[in-house]
Amino acid sequence: MTEYLFIEYPKCSTCQKAKKWLEEHQIAFKARHIVENPPTEAELKQWSSQSRLPLKKFFNTSGLVYKNLNLKDKLPDMDDAAQLRLLASNGMLVKRPLLIGTDIVLTGFRPQEWEILLKR
Numbered sequence: 001m002t003e004y005l006f007i008e009y010p011k012c013s014t015c016q017k018a019k020k021w022l023e024e025h026q027i028a029f030k031a032r033h034i035v036e037n038p039p040t041e042a043e044l045k046q047w048s049s050q051s052r053l054p055l056k057k058f059f060n061t062s063g064l065v066y067k068n069l070n071l072k073d074k075l076p077d078m079d080d081a082a083q084l085r086l087l088a089s090n091g092m093l094v095k096r097p098l099l100i101g102t103d104i105v106l107t108g109f110r111p112q113e114w115e116i117l118l119k120r
Contacts, residue, residue, distance in 0.1 A: 002028065002101050002102060003028040003029060003030060004022075004027065004028065004029040004030070004099050004100060004101045004104075005029070005030055005032060005098075005099070005100040005101075006018070006019065006022065006029040006030065006031045006032065006097060006098075006099055006100075007031075007032045007034050007039065007094070007096060007097060007098040007099075007100070008031055008032070008033065008034060008096055008097045009033070009034045009035060009091070009092070009096050009097075010033065012096055012097070014096070014097065014108070014109050015096055015097045015109070017109060018097045018099070018109035018114075019031070019097070021109070021111060021114065022099075025118070025119075027118060029099070033091075034091035034092070034094055034096055034098075035091040035092060036091075037091075038088065038090065038091030038094065039087070039088060039091070039094060039098070040088055041084045041085060041087075041088040044058060044084050044087050044088060044094075045080075045084055047098070047100060047105045050103075050105050051104075051105035051106075051107070053105070053107065055080055055083040055084065055087065056075055056083070057095070057107055058087055058094055058095055058098075058107060059071065059075070059083075059087065059093060059094070059095060060092065060093055060094055060095045060096065061095075063092055063093065064092075065090055065092045065093050066093060071086075071093075095107045095108055096108070097109055099114070104117055104118075
């Protein structure tokens with residue numbers, strides 16, 4: 001049985017819903033606090049590659065840090081290395097929750113998508 005890495009911000013209501021969903025579906029996971037133990041550049045690079053998602057999909061675009069840094073305007077001009085450094089510098093910049101498995105990387109919580117991808 002696969003145990004997933006569940007990266008969360010415990011006060012985030014979406015993270016709480018996702019965690020409850022995992023528990024209800026008896027999916028094994030290990031929780032990790034995104035601020036106390038933020039993803040590293042190497043992890044983010046691996047997850048982006050593994051998921052085939054562009055790095056911009058890993059940014060928490062609705063977060064205050066993202067907005068305060070005016071990243072909507074700055075990201076398009078940043079290369080991947082700069083985006084990775086930025087993401088790894090502050091866990092609050094990372095979209096959450098993240099669910100990482102050996103063959104899957106999910107950003108954000110969309111129950112229908114999780115149902116399909118985790119029940120195969």
